[in-house]
Amino acid sequence: AEREFLLKQKEILRLLSKVHEPNRFKHQIELGDKFVAGLEELSFKDASPVHSLMKIFKTKKFLPRGEIFTLFNDAHRAEMIVLFEALYFAKNWESFLATACWARDRVNEGIFVYALSVAVLHRHDCRGIILPPAYETYPHLFVNSRVIHEAYRAKMRQQDAVIRMNFTGTVKNPEQRVAYLGEDVGMNSHHAHWHMDFPFWWRSADYGLQKDRKGELFYYMHHQLIARFDLERLSNELPFVEPLSFDDVIVDGFHPQTTYRVGGEFPSRPDNFAFQDVEHIKVRQMKDYVRRIQQAIAHGFVFSKNGIIIALNDTEGIDMLGSMMEPSMDSPHVEYYGYLHNYGHIMLGQITDPKGKFNLPPGVMEHFETATRDPAFFRLHKYIDNIFKEHKDSLPMYTKKELDFPNVQITKVDIDNLETYFENFDVDLLNALDDTVELDDVSIKARVTRMNHAPFTYDIKVKSDKSHTAAVRIFLGPKYDWFGQEIDIEQKRMYMIELDKFTAKLESGENTILRKSSESSVTIPDQISTKKLWDRVEAGIQGAATVEVDKDHRHCGYPDRLLLPKGKPEGMPFTLYVILTDFDQEKVNDIAADYSYGGSISYCGAMHGHKYPDNRPMGFPFDRKIESPDVFFTPNMFSRDVTITFKG
Template identity: 50%
Template sequence: MKFALLVVLAAVATGSALAKLEKADEAFLNKQLAVLKLTWRLSSPIEDPDQLAIVQSYNPLDHLSDYTNPETVKHYFEAVRDGRHQKRGEIFNLFERSHRLQMIELFETLFFIKDWDLFYKTAVAARELTNEGQFFYAFSVAIIHREEGLQLPPPYEIFPHMFTTSEVVRQAYRAKMTQIPAIISMNFTGTIRNPEQKVSYFGEDIGMNAHHSHWHMDWPFWWKEAEYGVPKDRKGELFWYMHHQLAARFDSERLSNNLADVEPLHWDKPIVEGFVPKAQYKNGFEFPSRPDNIKFQDLSFLSVNDMKQYERRIRKSIAAGFVLDDHWEKISINGTEGVNILGNLIESSANSVNPNYYGSLHNKAHIMLSRVTDPLGKFGMPPGVMEHFSTATRDPAFFRLHKYMDNLIKEHKDLLPPYTRGELELPGVSVEAVKVIGKSKASTPNLLVTYFQDFYFDLTNALDSSKNVRDVDIQAKVRRLAHEEFEYVITVNSDAEKSAVARIFLAPKLNYYGEEVTLDQLRWEVIELDKFVLKLKNGQNVIRRSSESSSVTIPDRKGYKQILKEVNDAVAGNREYYVDKKVRHCGLPEGLLIPKGKPEGMKFKLMVVITSADEDFSAEHYVESNDNSLSYCGNLGSVNPDKRPLGYPFDRPIPCGDSFRVNNIKTTEITIQNVPN
């Protein structure tokens, strides 16, 4: 309800684009219950009597004419029946081609079913036979794209092994076997002797990992746009921008912990930071550990030289201002479309213009890092954390990898013409004042407060079940970054009624050496905090906007048991349940919106940029989007309403700060202080 209420309030506050909530009817509640049952204890056989009855009575192979793609359905269910696909209990790895192709078959089986009953029966039949990792991934992507507003439970409660340590799981087993409910503290995986431990709360945050895995479900690199009929607008650009923002956020966390910016990885240099996940897959295999200063190794199917070759081709194309498609035709990257083309070929996604030539730098770099300690598979080690989107950000090497990718895009952006003063100016509009105010009465203007607080999540799904051992309440407790809610108060004078866009950014005032840097040096470290459309009236406007309405973040996800209780209560008529048809699972967790401050306070520049909505924003696509996480997660299934390049106006070089000295851009200094809690 809190979320529902917040959305309603936020919709009133911004007066426009936010998704409207609808009261759930019985049909929706039953669907939501089905989703919950289909994500419960996926590593165990089906327990639910209704689903068991479906398994007994329904075989998709006997009903092929009900499907629009019977060939795929037939091939898929015959393959799992005959044991030709991954077995249950094995580790599903999206980066492994054979696993991915199997998963895509299941996804296509589910995705093309429009009728819910058929979808449900087919999903239950697949759940019984399919590898649980494959099933969860394919089912999740299918549910997200059904656009009914169905909620998936948070992934850390579906596969806790991917989000916590072996020690926590071991204690959870003990609690269950002794039948004593437990709250188990989960610590980050290093020790204070490791400087990286100081920022582990960021990369190891369960909400961060959930966001990252959901981003890659919303924008899968394997998505076949034409075949699926669902466009992935500016996917390559969004791929760059979301990861660019994570890299900038990580650097600001480092600064607040007195650590230098992360260095990009380099194929000829050692990977400086090691990583020990201290985690185990559900099937007992240990996630591989990596000591400090390991060098990249050739894999049996991919060499370090291949990677350098791909990098050289990409950089050559960036310098030349064009890429070569698979017919060796030149495609210019000198316009605003360039970043999208490059993002697609760096990832690479199915939209890459020439995957054979440019390779798949990002995906293969994930594999190189994941397998660096057992490059030839001599020891049969399973994939490392870098080979799953739900675990990758835990490893500091993730940010090295993305800094490296990010620098390639920077090389490209640095070649584009800077925005002129005329382009940045909005005549007749001036931002007179900007301040931020914490929600508590005692708060000081322009002083924001961060702190750490406990967060709990359910571990039931980590454990096997038996009729003889009942479930007891077992939760993990983890410290997570949070901040006091705050409000921006922006005073804007306008000479006429206008529709405008406000873009709010934050950047550390000083670099690691304590120097104040130029706007051009700062621009790549700028963090986006919010982006929204507003109506200006003639004269003075005082705009108040809550940090909770940010277009970057989503509220903490409801736990599995909470969603289940709410739905069951609604079915029993004891409460109302609201559906957000535009619900997004992708989005930075609300607690991570602003970087941690220093205990003594850390200075930041808060920059507000007001531009014309008529020129910059598509009203139609803004209304249909869920602006909860528009900045990182785009507009699912449709066009991104922001017509400007992502990161605008900080995406291009700023050789002279003069162009930014316009009345519609205002910079204010604020302080972020971290306090004990």
């Protein structure tokens, strides 16, 4: 069984290697040809996408190879969905593989990589298959133009090279101080994978797979991205990020200095640029969406498409609001509440060529792989987050009963020194370069600077009356704001970052809970490089090594390295919060493994039809208003100051 799995893994690696070069592997070429000739022998749960696929392909309507694919473009997305469905509905591995082989050499590369990746992440027979890191599959979206140019030079000279990549811009641009976060290759991979696990175009009923609390995850994961960005800003003497507004100019421009493989440079935006109507999307229309959503929040209900009124002012309201604002296919009335978030991405992406006069390629905001590079990403999402906040603030505050865990008390929390530092990381550029000239591959890497932290452990002492299963939530919040003023809890809760969430067994009396930073439910470790993956698979197939297969492997998860904000060289104070609640009161099922399912549930939820393991709102207990700390803090909560020191 292991060998069979490794052979599958190998096929996927082949499919995704050098996608710009068609016809690389003989047996995959044969399979692709067979797909056309032998469609009757293959089997699909739903064959109609396959027929549409062939039809569009024969009429040459497909986005040509080499053209830039963006998921935000309706026509591109429609084609991608046809291919995705053909792959997803293939009844067995053979039919799936033949379809993929056919598409790899014929369909637009961007469409192919995206559709195949989402299919691999969702097919049962692909569970445990590891996709190569996105920054190695299509490095152009992750490294800048200068690196690409130098990489070509190195290849022409047939010399190995390690090319140092700097962050975009200069010190004259204060925003560059936090570029290490927005441009982090792991952070961008996380964001791209999150959107592959929770595609806004996902049709749950048709695909037979419901994504539990998808709208709420959309809210919460992005809320956390902004809070984390804000703590990095604070660590670098920058004020919290300001929400943007459709009426004001966007003060800070952005010059990505990144290039598409074909199709030119990513467009840049000068300082003080205003929102413009773009083709099909008017600024006025965006304001209408906002007004209607805010009205729904104020009224506490939404209008659905068929005229039914649905309550919004309860714990589940946030899930619906998320689906309305993104919007996903679950939006109750997409014509009325509109496309606020997705259109925001498009408007920012096309802001310098709104009428398409200059035929500029899509902006960084039009790909999930590149969006966070632009500081306007965080400004758009803060704007949206503030609307979510209006809803959360309209809900009743948590009662003592909801907050308390009777007869359970945290007596002490110890933690190791918290230290962060920068390190080098090499991105393999093998896939970035064209093979038009007959030259051998040489080893070419981009060396980026990335943040990391020393591993640490929490040591939590708890007194309990009897045995319990406790849900443990750990958050970190800022202590002082940009002006050096201590922040009160009602303000602070918006900047609280989740560090971990897990369950722990308590016995009567004194208990010690030890938890390592590496175990965090927020993060995943570094992705394994394509090369290592190849070597491992080959060794496994040849029987030279045993390869452990993790069927629950997740690609979605914040990079472990970025768990802590940077802090300051002289040490920067933060506040750590630990909250224990009774897991038996909040668990949704008895699948014990669910709480650690895939290891990164906090921002990425559970996968493959599993339920999110607890029924508390995400971000509990900081998601709702806090009137006064005296009422809020119960003995099952503990807060203490911690210091994060940046070691350079």
